[in-house]
Amino acid sequence: MNTVFSKDCLAGGTYLVTGASSGIGQGTAKLIAQCGGRVIISGRNEARLNETFSSLEGTGHFISAVDLVDADQTADWIKNVITEHGMLSGVFHSAGMELIRPIRMTKQAQLNDVFGSSLFAAFGIARAASQKNTIVDGGSLVFMSSVAGSTGQQGMTAYSAAKAGIDALVRSLACEMASRKIRVNSIVAGAVKTAMHDRLFNGSSDSAIEEYEKSHLLGFGEIDDVSNAALFLLSSTSRWVTGTSLVIDGGYVVKK
Ligand SMILES: NC(=O)c1ccc[n+]([C@@H]2O[C@H](COP(=O)([O-])OP(=O)(O)OC[C@H]3O[C@@H](n4cnc5c(N)ncnc54)[C@H](OP(=O)(O)O)[C@@H]3O)[C@@H](O)[C@H]2O)c1
Numbered sequence: 001m002n003t004v005f006s007k008d009c010l011a012g013g014t015y016l017v018t019g020a021s022s023g024i025g026q027g028t029a030k031l032i033a034q035c036g037g038r039v040i041i042s043g044r045n046e047a048r049l050n051e052t053f054s055s056l057e058g059t060g061h062f063i064s065a066v067d068l069v070d071a072d073q074t075a076d077w078i079k080n081v082i083t084e085h086g087m088l089s090g091v092f093h094s095a096g097m098e099l100i101r102p103i104r105m106t107k108q109a110q111l112n113d114v115f116g117s118s119l120f121a122a123f124g125i126a127r128a129a130s131q132k133n134t135i136v137d138g139g140s141l142v143f144m145s146s147v148a149g150s151t152g153q154q155g156m157t158a159y160s161a162a163k164a165g166i167d168a169l170v171r172s173l174a175c176e177m178a179s180r181k182i183r184v185n186s187i188v189a190g191a192v193k194t195a196m197h198d199r200l201f202n203g204s205s206d207s208a209i210e211e212y213e214k215s216h217l218l219g220f221g222e223i224d225d226v227s228n229a230a231l232f233l234l235s236s237t238s239r240w241v242t243g244t245s246l247v248i249d250g251g252y253v254v255k256k
Contacts, residue, residue, distance in 0.1 A: 001031050001224055009235050010037030013089030013136075016081060017041050018068065018121065021048035023194030024144060025094030027223035028230045032092075033057045035231065040064050040085055043095065068095055069116045074124025082134055090140040090234040093125055096162075098196050100155040114158045118144075119165040126173050129182065138181045142233045143170060145186040147249050151256050163188075167245045174243030183242040185233045190249030192221040217251025225250075 015032045019025030021043030029039045033056040040062045043049050049063050062085060066077050082088065096118040099110055122143050129135045148156050149163030166186050174184040191197060191212065197220070201209050213219050229248045232238050247253060 001027065001034060001227065003031060003034065003224075003228055003231065005031075005035050005228075005231055005235065005237075007034070008036040009237070010035045010089070010231075012036075014038045014040065014085060014087070015234060016064075016078070016088050016091045017094065018092070018125075019043055019094030019096065019144070020052050021045045023094070023196060024189070024192060024223055024226045024230075025092065026052045027227040028092050028094065030055055030057075031224075031227045031231050032234070033061060035235075037089070037234075040081060040088075042066055068121035068124075069112070070120045071123035071127060074121045075128040076124075078125060078128035078134065079131075082128075087133060087136050088139065089136050090142065091125055091129065091135070092142045092144075092230050092234060093122055094144045094230075095121060096144060096196075098200055099159050100200065101158070102155055103157045106158050111158055115162050115165075119162045119169070122166055122169055126169065126184075130176065135180075135182050138236070138239070139183075140234045140238070141170075141173070141177070141182065141184045142230055143184075143186040145188045145245060147188055147190050147247070147252050147256075149188065151253060170245065171243045178242065183233075183238065185238075185241060185243070186245045187226060187229055187233070188245045188247045188249065188253075189226050190216050190221060190252035192223060192226055194223060215252060215255055216249065217255050219250060221248065221250050 017029040020029040020041035038060040143166045145166040146163040148160040170184045170186045
């Protein structure tokens with residue numbers, strides 16, 4: 001993976017990555033390991049987690065499979081992770097699921113799925129991180145958000161609300177965590193070519209995909225484009241950055 005970061009910039013640190021069985025989480029877990037960090041990778045699909053695991057550089061990494069459903073369960077899971085593997089230098093929360101569904105068909109079950117893996121789990125991570133002996137002083141929490149949190153699109157009501165919630169969470173959480181110099185930020189991504197991206201466009205015509213790509217000034221993004229931003233926010237290079245949402249969207253929002 002191409003990166004400007006040095007091979008040892010995360011050496012000595014332990015990083016928890018959710019959504020590491022696929023896409024942006026997987027790419028970021030690999031990059032953390034490439035830069036000397038120890039990674040605890042998480043997701044639901046054990047076969048794909050094993051694939052991620054076997055591609056990690058270095059040693060000392062672990063798998064902790066989990067289905068993230070709500071804040072309490074996520075906080076308990078993190079407590080167990082800490083007991084087993086020690087304090088964390090950072091968390092990259094990439095887990096999330098897409099939903100395109102008109103609001104008239106959006107029921108509590110869909111809200112539980114979309115909010116559970118993304119926003120509710122983020123609250124669980126936040127609560128766990130607020131306890132002593134979970135995140136080292138000066139650590140970093142990075143949450144995946146989306147341009148959908150600040151722009152409108154048909155069928156995206158639930159997903160947009162969950163991602164807007166993530167961006168709102170980081171601003172207040174940054175204030176709560178600042179006394180220990182723990183930084184809290186989100187990444188607002190445009191369309192990045194991952195399995196989620198493929199599912200979203202499954203059945204769309206070539207012309208519809210082309211038109212959507214053109215709505216990004218620089219076209220669709222690659223996983224590295226986001227993973228490098230995540231690494232910046234996890235590393236001490238961004239030691240003066242907190243409470244912010246970093247837009248990595250190939251120019252989608254400005255064009256809109
Ligand atoms: N790709 C994009 O265009 C794009 C744009 C903006 C924002 N994002 C955000 O970026 C993040 C990563 O997306 P991606 O494109 O990398 O998607 P992806 O390839 O579909 O990966 C999603 C990951 O989330 C995990 N996950 C989903 N539900 C979960 C649950 N209930 N419990 C635990 N893990 C769960 C999946 O685990 P399993 O596969 O093991 O179930 C998988 O590892 C998401 O938060 C997404 O909303 C993506």
